[in-house]
Amino acid sequence: MAIITTSDLTKVYGRDFVAVDHLNIEIEKGEVFGLLGPNGAGKTTTIKMLTTVLKPSGGTAVIDGHDIIRDSLAVRKVIGVVPQDLTTDEDLKGIENLMMVSRFYNVPEERARETIKELVRLVDLEGAMQRYVRQYSGGMRKRLELIAGLVHSPKVLFLDEPTLGLDVQTRSQMWKHIEEVRENLGVTIILTSHYLEEVDALSDRVAIIDHGKIIASGTPAELKASLRGDVITITVSSENDVEKMLEYRGATEVKDLGGNRVRLKVQSADREMASLMNYIVSSGISVTGINVQKPSLDQVFLEYTGREMKDEEPGDFRSMMMRMRRLRR
Ligand SMILES: Nc1ncnc2c1ncn2[C@@H]1O[C@H](COP(=O)(O)OP(=O)(O)OP(=O)(O)O)[C@@H](O)[C@H]1O
Ligand SMILES: [Mg+2]
The missing domain is CATH 3.30.70.980 (YebC, transcriptional regulation domain)
Incomplete structure (x- = not known):
């Protein structure tokens, strides 16, 4: 059964820059769905619309029976979001951050403490709860961000670039934790990445997105078999x-x-x-x-777009500016 259905979901920035172009996807309950694409493909814009942060210019989506435009409050209750930019507070301890998010979601204190205990155990952060986040390593910080998106026991979890900026080893540790979250909590996960191996390792199904359009979709195995x-x-x-x-x-x-x-x-x-x-x-x-x-998803991307998937598109001035703005924040 589909828990997310998008119909012609579209975002136009400014007068005519189409960042997301009539996106139609169905995400099944309990699956990990990977949105794969290079810088500027429209992944974050898609996530922002689905998480009701950004209003679509056209089309809509339904999450767990609620329309993202007409019923955004109901949508917010059933989703958890781990945005691309870090959101936890460096001047608070790990536990203080998690309790704060729990209060924000009106989770009763008793239940919050229980849920947090389980989440902290899932991602091996037991020893770090009483420490200030400022002292966390990059990997610990990302793990804290991950569970901060889960304190209110959402049905659907959005992970926008869950391992961006992590080194290779820390990245695969993070994969393990995401797997565990999925297995133990049975939550549906939508993740974006421009790491092909990441989507390959974690996702049941993948949509490759380029210039706001889906250019290929299927299981990683199907996509590779198409080669x-x-x-x-x-x-x-x-x-x-x-x-x-x-x-x-x-x-x-x-x-x-x-x-x-x-x-x-x-x-x-x-x-x-x-x-x-x-x-x-x-x-x-x-x-x-x-x-x-x-065959790797790298090859799939090359096959379908005629371009190699690089971290940076050299000519794309706009996305460079976006990146700098993000860094400054
Ligand atoms: N607020 C905005 N105003 C104008 N253009 C924007 C805005 N936000 C994003 N864009 C542009 O829309 C396109 C899609 O951006 P988006 O952030 O969704 O891509 P992405 O796939 O998440 O990329 P990345 O891999 O860099 O995170 C890019 O060309 C970007 O420059
Ligand atoms: Mg992004």
């Missing part, structure tokens, strides 16, 4: 062996790359490997190297 297969590159020791490799019939595409290297495109490397090895052994081919490349 039709894995690539196996085999290095052999002689020209003669290259000739023999080119006669292999189990691949959808076989190509001589030169330098005694042959590239095979196969449906699934896992499934193909045994018969490939058989062929190599029975044909007496001497292999010096083998490399398997699984």
Whole structure:
């Protein structure tokens, strides 16, 4: 059952800058849905409309039965938001921040304390509650932000760039915590990211968004499968062996790359490997190297947009200005 349905959700900034362009998505109850796109794709704008911070210019969305425009108060009660910019107060202790948010949501004190206790345990912040947030590391701060969005036990949680600015190791720790939140609380999660691995690791389904439009959607596996297969590159020791490799019939595409290297495109490397090895052994081919490349969402993005997904779009002056404004705040 869909818990979020958007219909032609649109945002126009100024006179004619279309940041979100007739977005139609359905998000199922209990799933983790990833919105993936480069800087300026319209992810935050989408989240802001869904969380009733920003009024759509056109279209609407329904969350848990409530319309985001007509029924925004009801929507706010069932959602939790962890915005892209940090919101917790550095001059308060961890626990003070969480209690403050709880009061803001009118959670009775007793229940707030219980919920907070569970959340703090979920993200391993037990030792940090009595410390000032100013002393937190970047990863701890992000974890605190994560649970601050959950103190009122929302049905839907929005995470806008949950690991932005974290180093690789801290990022994968954060993934683990997000997984745990989902498993233990059964909350529906909508997350945005421009890290492909992140969306790949966490999401049940993904929509790739570029210039405010969905250009591809499906499970990460489906999106990768749409690239039709894995690539196996085999290095052999002689020209003669290259000739023999080119006669292999189990691949959808076989190509001589030169330098005694042959590239095979196969449906699934896992499934193909045994018969490939058989062929190599029975044909007496001497292999010096083998490399398997699984399709990534990186490739999916490239395939659908013709562009690589970079962190910064060099020509995009507007998004650079936005970024600077954000930093100054
Ligand atoms: N208040 C605003 N006024 C004018 N233009 C805006 C405003 N907010 C965002 N934009 C523009 O709308 C587009 C989408 O911005 P948005 O912040 O939604 O992108 P994003 O996908 O979240 O990007 P990022 O990955 O950088 O967070 C960008 O080109 C941005 O410059
Ligand atoms: Mg954003």
